[in-house]
Amino acid sequence: MRSAPLNYLVALAIAGILWIVTGFWLARYLGDAASLQMTTEQFEGIVYVAFAILAAAAVLDVWYWFYHGSRSSTLSNMNGARRVWTSSFVLQIVLMILMLVTLVVLFRAETISTANYLLILAAAAIQAPLFFWLTTAMMSPNGVKYIPWGVR
Amino acid sequence: MAINYVIGIGGTGARVIEALVHCCAAGLGPDRLNIFLIDPDEGNGNLSRTKDLISAYQDCHRIYREHSASPQQLFKTDIRTQDLTWGILEKQNARLDDYIHYDSLPEDLQGLVTLLFSPDELSRELNEGFRGHPSIGAAVMANAEEKGPWQTFWQDVNNAQGEGSVRTFLIGSVFGGTGAAGIPTFGSPQVLKLREKKAKLNETGTSKIRLGAALVLPYFLFEMNSEATARAETELCVTPADFPIATKVALEYYDTKPLAFDDIYLIGDDSERKVGEFSPGAKSQDNRPHYVELVTALAAFDFLRTTDAPSREPLYFVAGRDSDVVDWSALPVSRDEDKLVELQNTVKHALVTMSVFSYGFATYGVANFVAKPSSVLHTWYLSRFSNQPNAKGKAYIDEATIRDLNVVAEYGQTFLKWFAQLDGEDGRLALVRGDRLGVDLSGKSPSFVGHRDAQDSRIPVLLKAGPNAAGDGDVTSRTSRSDDLASALSKEGGDDPSASSAARYIDLFYRAASRFTDTEFHISTAEKGA
Numbered sequence: 275m276r277s278a279p280l281n282y283l284v285a286l287a288i289a290g291i292l293w294i295v296t297g298f299w300l301a302r303y304l305g306d307a308a309s310l311q312m313t314t315e316q317f318e319g320i321v322y323v324a325f326a327i328l329a330a331a332a333v334l335d336v337w338y339w340f341y342h343g344s345r346s347s348t349l350s351n352m353n354g355a356r357r358v359w360t361s362s363f364v365l366q367i368v369l370m371i372l373m374l375v376t377l378v379v380l381f382r383a384e385t386i387s388t389a390n391y392l393l394i395l396a397a398a399a400i401q402a403p404l405f406f407w408l409t410t411a412m413m414s415p416n417g418v419k420y421i422p423w424g425v426r
Numbered sequence: 427m428a429i430n431y432v433i434g435i436g437g438t439g440a441r442v443i444e445a446l447v448h449c450c451a452a453g454l455g456p457d458r459l460n461i462f463l464i465d466p467d468e469g470n471g472n473l474s475r476t477k478d479l480i481s482a483y484q485d486c487h488r489i490y491r492e493h494s495a496s497p498q499q500l501f502k503t504d505i506r507t508q509d510l511t512w513g514i515l516e517k518q519n520a521r522l523d524d525y526i527h528y529d530s531l532p533e534d535l536q537g538l539v540t541l542l543f544s545p546d547e548l549s550r551e552l553n554e555g556f557r558g559h560p561s562i563g564a565a566v567m568a569n570a571e572e573k574g575p576w577q578t579f580w581q582d583v584n585n586a587q588g589e590g591s592v593r594t595f596l597i598g599s600v601f602g603g604t605g606a607a608g609i610p611t612f613g614s615p616q617v618l619k620l621r622e623k624k625a626k627l628n629e630t631g632t633s634k635i636r637l638g639a640a641l642v643l644p645y646f647l648f649e650m651n652s653e654a655t656a657r658a659e660t661e662l663c664v665t666p667a668d669f670p671i672a673t674k675v676a677l678e679y680y681d682t683k684p685l686a687f688d689d690i691y692l693i694g695d696d697s698e699r700k701v702g703e704f705s706p707g708a709k710s711q712d713n714r715p716h717y718v719e720l721v722t723a724l725a726a727f728d729f730l731r732t733t734d735a736p737s738r739e740p741l742y743f744v745a746g747r748d749s750d751v752v753d754w755s756a757l758p759v760s761r762d763e764d765k766l767v768e769l770q771n772t773v774k775h776a777l778v779t780m781s782v783f784s785y786g787f788a789t790y791g792v793a794n795f796v797a798k799p800s801s802v803l804h805t806w807y808l809s810r811f812s813n814q815p816n817a818k819g820k821a822y823i824d825e826a827t828i829r830d831l832n833v834v835a836e837y838g839q840t841f842l843k844w845f846a847q848l849d850g851e852d853g854r855l856a857l858v859r860g861d862r863l864g865v866d867l868s869g870k871s872p873s874f875v876g877h878r879d880a881q882d883s884r885i886p887v888l889l890k891a892g893p894n895a896a897g898d899g900d901v902t903s904r905t906s907r908s909d910d911l912a913s914a915l916s917k918e919g920g921d922d923p924s925a926s927s928a929a930r931y932i933d934l935f936y937r938a939a940s941r942f943t944d945t946e947f948h949i950s951t952a953e954k955g956a
Contacts, residue, residue, distance in 0.1 A: 353803075418803075
């Protein structure tokens with residue numbers, strides 16, 4: 275699980291499954307639950323794309339971490355490696371918030387409850403920072419496997 | 427199994443023993459070795475340094491070898507020292523005339539004594555050695571009784587069975603005082619090899635002792651300032667100007683006298699490298715290491731490795747420089763031409779691995795075991811070691827373990843300092859780059875300036891290119907770009923769970939250092955242990 279290319283492929287598969295759960299089903303649910311000005315198809319399309327972009331960014335971030343963690347030079351600079359991991363994790367949080375803000379702007383004419391926005395935020399958290407933490411905690415290269423928070 | 431004794435006589439003997447101990451640390455020595463030193467100048471800086479080193483080595487051997495069954499070569503040799511030093515003289519401030527009871531001798535014998543020794547020689551206190559006058563030392567040592575380390579030696583000889591089963595190797599200079607006196611004295615047939623009721627087996631001259639010696643010819647100079655020159659003119663001592671004539675006389679003596687050596691190694695160097703300031707003896711006689719001492723230590727190992735029966739005539743081996751530059755391929759490591767290259771590579775691999783280990787352990791290793799547990803992130807550490815006593819399957823790093831690991835780290839620094847100082851400033855030695863071993867040679871007392879920073883584990887490029895190497899640069903490895911010791915550590919597996927925590931930590935670093943040397947320096951050797 276910790277060696278390439280298996281960890282790269284498993285991370286991609288997990289991201290795909292999460293996208294189906296968060297992006298696809300959430301969009302379908304919100305499309306039914308919310309009172310929309312735009313068509314349901316337009317609404318769902320925006321949510322699909324937003325979550326797909328978020329998932330792609332998360333996968334690329336995880337892949338970069340796998341690549342960085344497998345380099346020999348990384349092993350001699352573990353503090354640097356921890357900085358890279360932390361930066362990547364924070365990036366996922368930032369992307370999650372950016373996506374939420376983008377959706378708020380795009381859906382400003384729609385009637386979407388705060389509870390539903392919190393649902394979107396939770397789904398984005400699963401799709402981005404939680405996905406990043408889970409995959410790096412489970413499948414980081416051996417030399418950096420203790421870097422993700424909470425693994426030790 | 428043969429019993430091995432190496433006896434360092436005088437200042438040069440002590441310095442060669444220093445090199446020999448470092449080689450043992452690198453895994454080049456035999457499994458078991460008895461060492462003792464002969465020097466009346468107990469305060470001699472070279473002697474003190476060697477005694478401290480042997481003590482540190484024995485601590486490291488205990489920490490690593492007695493608590494693990496590792497097949498690695500590190501600290502392999504069990505160095506035994508019942509009584510490390512034989513000071514020859516029992517009384518403080520002893521003088522030669524006291525020693526031979528000059529005043530109570532018959533008048534005709536007093537006349538003979540005054541014919542052989544000058545008044546200055548007779549009345550000089552011998553606390554600081556024989557001041558380059560072997561005739562004094564010979565008179566004193568020939569009268570040696572079975573005391574100090576000799577007691578153990580003769581017990582071992584007594585218990586030994588068979589011809590040549592106690593391999594005894596003497597090391598000393600031919601141009602000084604103590605060594606020049608001691609080697610021919612102990613080489614006399616009746617003193618050691620053919621001693622009645624002890625070593626002699628029969629009337630045909632066979633003995634339990636196989637006796638070898640390294641006669642170290644002049645290989646260094648002292649710095650003689652005006653004060654030292656004035657002192658040398660007024661005091662009884664030897665200066666570099668005396669070396670050639672002292673050597674000539676000594677070699678003529680060896681050529682004509684029937685000594686009992688089976689193997690004699692003659693080793694010298696005419697590079698006239700300065701190893702420190704002039705000192706007739708005592709603490710101030712503390713000289714920088716010289717590669718000839720390494721060569722002499724390797725000669726001792728060659729002697730101790732020999733398994734063939736002693737020949738009837740002594741075998742002579744001569745080593746000196748063939749060219750201006752001495753590189754690894756110029757080291758005379760074996761009498762056997764067929765094994766020469768293999769053994770040269772073995773020596774190179776062992777010393778480079780020891781350097782990598784010492785550097786990595788004293789920097790990266792120390793940084794990790796002294797760090798706050800929460801700040802250590804390395805897989806190689808966290809998967810094997812713990813600062814909690816009950817961590818399942820992990821070695822507990824407690825205060826006692828840290829103390830032991832610090833002892834090994836300090837030995838590593840001592841090794842690096844010695845190895846770095848072999849590197850001369852004149853470019854005539856192409857073995858290692860002293861400036862890359864993390865040792866500051868600028869001061870009088872070199873100190874370790876390695877980076878105690880876990881981030882800096884890269885081993886510097888440390889090998890020099892020989893005169894026959896392509897290009898004019900140093901032997902570079904991929905180290906500085908793509909690989910390092912941390913990477914090698916992360917690839918190691920197969921720990922011995924029964925070993926102590928300190929032994930596991932040391933073993934891990936040494937295996938990684940060996941792997942690093944294999945991959946980075948490409949030293950081909952079929953057999954890494956001598």
